[in-house]
Amino acid sequence: xxxxxxxxxxxxxxxxxxxxxxxxxxxxxxxxxxxxxxxxxxxxxxxxxxxxxxxxxxxxxxxxxxxxxxxxxxxxxxxxxxxxxxxxxxxxxxxxxxxxxxxxxxxxxxx
Amino acid sequence: xxxxxxxxxxxxxxxxxxxxxxxxxxxxxxxxxxxxxxxxxxxxxxxxxxxxxxxxxxxxxxxxxxxxxxxxxxxxxxxxxxxxxxxxxxxxxxxxxxxxxxxxxxxxxxxxxxxxxxxxxxxxxxxxxxxxxxxxxxxxxxxxxxxxxxxxxxxxxxxxxxxxxxxxxxxxxxxxxxxxxxxxxxxxxxxxxxxxxxxxxxxxxxxxxxxxxxxxxxxxxxxxxxxxxxxxxxxxxxxxxxxxxxxxxxxxxxxxxxxxxxxxxxxxxxxxxxxxxxxxxxxxxxxxxxxxxxxxxxxxxxxxxxxxxxxxxx
Numbered sequence: 001x002x003x004x005x006x007x008x009x010x011x012x013x014x015x016x017x018x019x020x021x022x023x024x025x026x027x028x029x030x031x032x033x034x035x036x037x038x039x040x041x042x043x044x045x046x047x048x049x050x051x052x053x054x055x056x057x058x059x060x061x062x063x064x065x066x067x068x069x070x071x072x073x074x075x076x077x078x079x080x081x082x083x084x085x086x087x088x089x090x091x092x093x094x095x096x097x098x099x100x101x102x103x104x105x106x107x108x109x110x111x
Numbered sequence: 112x113x114x115x116x117x118x119x120x121x122x123x124x125x126x127x128x129x130x131x132x133x134x135x136x137x138x139x140x141x142x143x144x145x146x147x148x149x150x151x152x153x154x155x156x157x158x159x160x161x162x163x164x165x166x167x168x169x170x171x172x173x174x175x176x177x178x179x180x181x182x183x184x185x186x187x188x189x190x191x192x193x194x195x196x197x198x199x200x201x202x203x204x205x206x207x208x209x210x211x212x213x214x215x216x217x218x219x220x221x222x223x224x225x226x227x228x229x230x231x232x233x234x235x236x237x238x239x240x241x242x243x244x245x246x247x248x249x250x251x252x253x254x255x256x257x258x259x260x261x262x263x264x265x266x267x268x269x270x271x272x273x274x275x276x277x278x279x280x281x282x283x284x285x286x287x288x289x290x291x292x293x294x295x296x297x298x299x300x301x302x303x304x305x306x307x308x309x310x311x312x313x314x315x316x317x318x319x320x321x322x323x324x325x326x327x328x329x330x331x332x333x334x335x336x337x338x339x340x341x342x343x344x345x346x347x348x349x350x351x352x353x354x355x356x357x358x359x360x361x362x363x364x365x366x367x368x369x370x371x372x373x374x375x376x377x378x379x380x381x382x383x384x385x386x387x388x389x390x391x392x393x394x395x396x397x398x399x400x401x402x403x404x405x406x407x408x409x410x411x412x413x414x415x416x417x418x419x420x421x422x423x424x425x
Contacts, residue, residue: 027141028148045172046149050142051180058188060119066137071148076141083115 008044012052014095017080017088020062024079026069027053053078061087120188127185138181146171234378241372243311244414249274249421251411258407261388261400264303267411273419276309278302279409282380283394288357292344299334299358299384300375301391307335307369309414310376316341317352317367324366325387328401332363332390338371340383358386361393376412 012034019025019033030053031046056062061084069075080088127134146167153163171177204211239245251259251267259267264279271277280302288294300306304325312319315338324331334356336345345351355362363386374381388409392399400406415421 026144026148028145031145046145046170047142047172047174047177048180050145050177051184054181054184055188058120058123058184060116063119069144069148071144071151073144073147074140075144075148076137081119083119 009052010091012044012048013056014088014091016049016052016056017061017084017091020078020080021085021088024065024077026075026077028075030078056084059087060084120192123185124189138178142171142174142178146174240310240376241374247415248310249413249415251413256407257410259409259411260404260407261391261409262402262404263407264409264411267413271413273416274413275416276305277411277413278306278309279388279411280306280376281388281391281409282377282382285384285386285394286357286359287344287384288360289345289354291346291348292356295344297340297383298380299386299394300380300382301388301394302385303388306385309412310373312369312373314367315370316349317365319369320366320385320387325389328389328391329393330389331387332358332361332393333366333387334358334363335366335385336368337374337381337383337385338368339374339381341368344383358384359394359396377410 015034015038016030019030019037025033027049028046031049034049053062053064057064057078061081062078063081064076064078066074067077149167149170150160150163153166154160158166168174240248242248251257253259259279261279264277268274268277280300282298283301284296285299286294286296304320304322307319308321314335319335320331320333324333336351341347341351348354351365352367354365356365357363369385386394388401391401400408
């Protein structure tokens with residue numbers, strides 16, 4: 001369960017960006033939020049979050065900045081970029097289309 | 112879109128390449144912060160420090176593995192980006208073949224022309240003569256004139272204190288006839304006796320002429336062949352030394368052959384033979400100018416004394 005599957009990876013990216021759309025957070029805080037919103041669904045270890053964050057940073061969708069954390073030492077805070085905001089809108093729309101289509105299919109009554 | 116992303120990603124690449132240690136340190140610190148924060152959280156929930164640590168490491172998963180995945184994110188992205196750029200460039204080039212071809216031709220012409228010009232300039236101007244300490248040689252000119260009279264040469268030679276030696280030479284056409292090679296017209300140098308010694312040229316065969324071979328006008332019917340002339344006209348005859356050839360009808364003794372890489376002291380006038388300057392009147396029948404100050408017929412090449420500074424160009 002350490003390496004997320006492609007589907008989970010896609011959801012993970014979407015969730016990370018959604019969480020960061022609210023406010024900049026460091027990695028640990030993101031992992032806490034992830035657990036809160038989806039602990040039962042997204043079975044990924046805390047560590048898998050970081051490769052995902054770095055990939056999103058590489059895409060230019062999120063940007064990182066070192067700031068002093070609540071522990072009093074520096075931590076890397078991520079925030080959504082303008083590019084990321086557009087990507088989030090796109091992916092959200094895609095997700096909604098896909099999930100509503102699937103919902104329609106799976107809720108078909110068997111005749 | 113592509114360009115906008117570079118705004119974010121190029122600094123990351125540069126940092127990972129130029130400041131690798133820093134990037135590595137940051138990655139380490141980022142993950143350490145996560146674990147520390149998790150431990151603090153677990154302790155706050157009532158675990159002992161030891162338990163909190165174990166639990167934190169457990170939920171994190173393999174630290175080294177995740178770090179490597181983070182580094183991969185950068186590398187994979189970089190390679191991907193390069194491949195996309197190459198493919199993009201290729202597609203653009205293919206979509207406008209006319210432009211591609213003309214750009215290619217323009218580049219080829221540009222590079223070719225530069226190479227040609229450089230090769231020519233290098234040969235003409237930059238490469239020193241293939242002689243001993245060619246950098247210490249100085250060519251004489253007087254304003255725009257590059258030639259001097261023979262009496263003027265003698266004055267310069269005898270009344271200066273900066274030169275270890277001064278030689279004069281002149282390029283002249285000569286008719287050469289031998290039983291072996293037949294008759295041919297070619298270019299030769301009339302050169303003062305110190306010519307080869309001043310340049311430090313050593314013979315390939317036999318000997319070259321010296322100052323004592325150039326004292327009395329008309330008294331030194333000797334010559335030196337160039338390597339190419341020896342090879343082409345005399346079929347590289349190893350017994351050529353001391354043979355006789357006619358130059359403008361007069362018998363000359365072949366003293367020796369110059370080495371292959373020494374082709375005279377002018378870029379285009381590569382001589383086939385060298386004869387002593389004292390034979391001027393015989394080589395150029397009917398035109399004896401050695402004692403005339405009005406006939407500026409010789410070029411002069413000097414060798415600076417050790418310690419004499421090369422004059423600065425004005």
